[in-house]
Amino acid sequence: MNSLLLAFLMVGIVLAVATVGRPLIRAATPMLMRFPRVAVVSLSGGLLLWMASLVAAGLFLAWSITGPSPLPSPIADVCQRCLEASNPFSSGLAVETTVPSVVFLLAPVLAVLVVAAMGLRSVRTRHARLRETCQSLLPVGRTESVAGYQVTVVADPQPAAFALGRGRCGIIVSTGLLEKLSAYELRAVLEHEAAHLRERHHLILDFIGSITGPLRWVPFAAAIADSIPHYLEISADNAAQRRVGTRPLASALLIMGQASNEQRIAAQRGGPRRILLAAGPERVRQLVSPLDPRQGALGAAAIVALMAVLVVTSITAHGAALAAVLSGCVI
Template structure:
């Protein structure tokens, strides 16, 4: 497993720096948001697996020629008190680092989930005081506020879409329909789970370009996916007007609600710069639509995503591969 640790470390380095930077600057994701979303998830998962795997294989290298055999030997040392003369200080350090990083990632994931759930409960309590159910639209709440606000609050069977009086006054019926379809697409496609995963990834490793760029890119991609769902029903011009009104109305986009809850962003605060840039990208994509990515290119990206996950897994478990 000696060379496997170096290969995993090299893969982790590539996925942590040049690859996310290149993908965040690429133009093709706007042509196939779903494919780009899959690739971002593969990069994040493969990067984390490679980081942990590099330290794990380095630490276990004296105990076996693959991860499974080495773990069996380690179990014998820990449980049956077998001699550990082959393990040096550097190996113990690498194993400790792998365990600590794994625990840190899992703990951050759970902590982020807890914070999101707590924030949503607090948010629902606030809505129960400040909103009223819509008379004509099921699972929709209306808040009394002049700023155009539209967002969804996930919660399984309790999921709701929240609109403001200001939005209802500014939008036509068709534009409002586009907004509602857009928000309901977020709920139907479970975009809040993606936001949770990438928010946790960034919270765990805020210094890592992968985590920062991935979160920003995923936020934009889920907006594009919801826009595409709305375009199945409404005309592009209708959606463009609705996006322009909501995106520039001074409301914090609730598509980023999970992230906003973690950061403590006010519900009706001004959008920060990345959110403004995301709205600009959405409008640009709607105003000058590009042809969809060819099927063979989408297939190639999906195959690449699968390989990104298969390579570190193979390096970890394949006996004597390197």
Template sequence: MNAVVLALLVTIGILTSAVAGPWLLRHSAPALVHIPRLAALILTTSVVLWLLAVLALGPMTAWIISGPAVLPGQAAEICQRCLVSANPLGGTFVQTGVPAVLLLALPALAALTVVARAMQHLRRRRRILRGLFNEISAISTRGTMAGYPVLLTNGLEPTAFALPRKWGGIVISTGALALLTPEKRVAVLAHERAHLRQHHHGIIGCIESLAHSLRWVPLVAAAADALPHYLEIAADDAARRRTGTTAVAGALLKLGDPLTSDAQKNLPSNAGFLLHAAGPQRIRHLVAPVSARGGAGPAIATVVQLAVLASISGGVVLPYVTAAVNGCT
């Protein structure tokens, strides 16, 4: 196949995955809700692999085109030798006025920019979570409940949520304790404990921060938005294994949805950063889950898409790494 045609097909494939990815994720949901932890991994991998595939377009294009040398003589010679050594296509095919080094430098600069903005977003998130902990700890007492360390807050509002372990962990209000039976309390605590044990705060923090600069990409936005849903289902499943379906569904029904329930108006500021054991929208999955069969096809297509993106990024990066290890010979 002509190398230029191959490059065009790869570019079209990456663009198609960006646009069609949300449709695949949405129609995969009936299957993915049955494997929420794997679903979270698929969503996370989708964001990372798509970004790597895009960044690989520059180095791949550098194999196809040739342009003027802009580096000093010896540096240009070394760069050209490395390009030739890494090139699996057998040489350049198009003469242009674009320096090959630019095709290598721009993706590297873009990657540094995305990472820098992600780190900035992570620092902001940590400041907010630290502030939430300070706000909550001022009105809470530490204790142990059903074997779980908790922060107990005084208030009639039935709230229960998890902060990262270093900033408080499980938080539950006296209003929630009054509303829940002992079995439902254990279900809530087991749910929140699962968030901590499975490192959900770290997962969602990294993906949200990485997606911060890429929300304009439909695939990235869809994956970042769907991730909290699957993490909550994963925590529900862990709680169900501890206490049974009835206790978990009953606790969800009692606590209500923190986004809509009038009883949740007094949640701390920036509550969007919390992972919480509430939300009747998940009860149906617990008591009457949909068949996974309907989402099997899109789920398989999603995995195939990930394999293609991995092949693109790996197929470009590995020759460069091999060339560098071998001294560009």
């Protein structure tokens, strides 16, 4: 196959995943909901793989297109040697253009670095907001042991509970929650929140948020950013369900659902994507009558097929580049 054709095919696959990824994730929802932990790992890995494939697509284009170099002579010579050493295609097949090949090589790399820098900045911002939330809640709350868990109780008539995954903030509950839930319902809520902390869900949200924040304009990244918090909630529900049972958890979610909108607003103000909520009556259906995972088999299979293509092409590109560097092309 012509190297330029293969390069454009690679670019097309990357763009296709970016656009059709959202509907495919939606179509795979029944399957992903059945295995929420697998869903979180797969979607997170898929996002990283897509970014790696973006760089790989630049490598394919750099191998297939040649042009004048804007770099100084010593650097240009090194880049040219490395490109030639890493090129898995036959020599002499590059297409002459007025666009320097280094543009295709460096543009995606710079884009990934910019995303990483913006992501780190957003993580620091969320940590600062979380510290403010902790500093505002801890002085007005009291520490108690409830159902075997150490929690901070704040005065609020609404039945509310959330987990702050940082240091001694831990699980926050309202006085309304203690008053309106039975002992079994209360334990179910605390088991849910403890699962968030135990499984380090906040770190996962930090990681995903740092990547997807600057990439919200990409449908695939936006779908992952919206889906993963939902699957983390289902994972925590499953953990609580195994320990306490379905009825207490479902009953607690229904009671707390009346305050879910207020909790979401508070979460957004106190630290977006760092507060995991226990409320949400929409999750009761998943507990009581989960969707048949076979309904999402086709969407999941399509996602796996696309990811497999990205894996092969990324390994080809990055493996060839790494082999060239290790062989001493920069010397």
